[in-house]
Amino acid sequence: MAFKIGLLGLGTVGTGTAEILLNPAGRNALLGEVEIHRVGVRSLDKPRAIALPPEIVTTDVEGIIEDPEVDIVVELIGGIEPARSLILKAIASGKHVVTANKAVIARHGDEIYTAANKAGVYILLEAAVGGGIPILQPLKQSLGANRIQRITGIINGTTNYILTQMKEAGRDFADVLAEAQQLGYAEADPTADVDGFDAADKISILASLAFGDRIRYEDIEREGIRQINTTDITYADRLGFAIKLLAIAQKDSHTRNSLQVRVGPTLVPYKHPLASVNGVYNAIFVEGDPLGEVMFYGPGAGKGATASAVVADILNIVALLKSIDTSKGVHPLYGCFHQDYATVTPIEELETKFYARFLCGDRPGVLGHLGTCFGNNGVSLESLVQIGFQGDRAEVVVVTHDVREGNFHRAIDAIHQFESVDDIKVASILRVF
Template sequence: MATRIGIGLLGLGTVGAGVASILNSPEGRHPLIADLELARVAVRDLQRSRPVAIPTDRLTTDPNEVVDDPNVHVVVEVIGGIEPARTLIMRAISAGKSVVTANKAVIARHGEEIAAAAAAAGVYVLIEAAVGGGIPIIEPLKQSLGSNRIERVSGIINGTTNYILSRMADEGADYHAVLKEAQELGYAEADPAADVDGHDAADKIAILAGLAFGGPIERSAVPTTGISNLQGRDVDYATQLGYGVKLLAVAERLESDGDPMGSLPLGVRVQPTLVPKDHPLAGVSGVNNAILVEGDPIGRVMFYGPGAGSGPTASAVVADILNIAGIRQLNSSDGGLDPLLAASSWRSCHLVDSSRIRQRNYVRFNTEDAPGVIGRIGSCFGEQGVSIQSIVQFDACDEGAEIVVITHEVGNGAMQNALQAITSLPGVRSLAAHFGCF
């Protein structure tokens, strides 16, 4: 008879309840789930009613009791935030227990420390649920795509912002009105800053970049722009020009910058981006997520599905538990870690200065409706080596005009120089919007 594997659950919110529900009803699922036992659960309030039945003697308000319980073999952390999550994860590792976490914030900032501690202790820390909800992307990057030279990872990895942008594009809805509806539907938090300002996506792309390119990423150095200042007219203009607007997180390999230590240069950013209608990411709508991986020799492969919620995220958490449980049941004699399953860095990476990143751009200027303005704007771009793909005037009237420009690929440094020169031109009132463009 197989040995029962005790699961300690830190948190019984949306995701935690989903995990408990799966463990409590193993019928029709992988047979190994029947060997998993929910041994101890940490909650905030013992008296609160719960959607899943758990014996009261297994509940505690002290998460340390879950980590320290000798009947707990795998600790599942789904409380979120930096602390006490980090401390609890490190405590579990020190106790020789593997960890499964859905916490992108703590992994993005302390992943290297946690991975080193896990390797030293001979345990696993698995993070499939930290990025993309139910979309399997972490293990494919570590295992299935391991033979590839990854060139770029780009994605829509925040369901809240994608829902808002989809509604704005499809219905012409107002940003603030859609955000309020998203909060009422539970897609956005009462304080939506982590989503709409891009911080959630930046956490996730830092994790994906580290896995795709083999070295830890400094989360605080990721340039991040959210959608809170996006105006509906930019979504409308993009549609007229054959694009959709998405909040994209991008990590890409760049040409060597002569680093003497051989560190791999990467361009990583989060920003609103115009995506051509025929691009694979353009059709990703609502709260769905998608991650596009480009590599050699595979070419392009996209992972698509629900990016959040109890069911999808719990699915990824339990998949990680099953990975650990399977290895425990094998009871390998050498006691070593599976190198493809364990999280480990194998080279040094660094983020380049954002001025070195090359991309196409969408810009919108508020100008006077006067002869020569478009010509002067075009000349300024040309003087800085910025090639223009299209330049269009919208909404010309006595009050002024809107000039929308889409550039060919250019370095961000040259682009910034051009924009500074243009905003000082006579007839140009302001730079109203500036986004990336695929």
């Protein structure tokens, strides 16, 4: 019996997926039982990097979903619509679904999984987070005996490439972004990557699997890397840190029923394994009990890496269909059954360390004012150092101990109230991991 695939999308990942399915020799034996039945594309006239029988290629994607011979729909179109509607129609037609679409799952996963559970079909999405890095199924299976305490990820290759190049070559953000676009690492519109939307989609999925509750996308604190400059990268290096765009989900240490979920540029100490993850690579660092710490590392995007994860999901579904009576419902290790939403700690209650750089006027009492404002608002300082000058202004770098975010920002507001706003300017603020 051949298991028939309806492939929606023949872009980079779709082509990579088709190449694997058409060349099963030397791979898992189950691939010999998988057949590409139909392929949906936007245009029949577009040149393709792969030769497919013309009779299986069509622009009628809904016809693929309605085809009774199709067992598994592989959605590689991307974006919210029409992907969401097509996935829901596939579920309603009794099809199992494999997708690499983090955005549609992060924002409509409750609707999709509720429908899938009711229909008794599988929705697998290993390729949606970390490209070819196996992380979603390990969280559900291999690490299932652990109480996960925190997940920290470098899960956007574009921003990691930009920050790496800024550090290694001393180049400005705009220059490196333009280069990343020329190399194909960044889209023409880089908003999803550099403003943190892509990483927020991915951490919402990881947090949901790790902690067993759904995450409201709008609850995720999100900040991108546009404001990062070479000055802060240089000073961070002197202090023993690399700047990375981190996505973090963790149990709140004060309220165990609450989660902290955020995305933002963060100073990572060089002694931490994530500090050495460079270029377009991704890494996910998991802390749990009783395991301790484990890191998953590899290519976070690209045709081969992402297609590898897509085909792995296809194989998992085929194995399940061959060995389990699907009339009894979805296998609990491959489904998503939690219904409740996590309580996410308000950002002002989050506790973390901060790095802040100030430009201070050459007047008596300025540095004392900084220390007083921090102390009066419950912010304990690890260091306060004058590190140089920009023109006639002293550059001062402050690193705090763990503090409540609300206290820190109240201290910043108080600093701004010094006699003249020109006396102290905040040049940058970053969290410290």
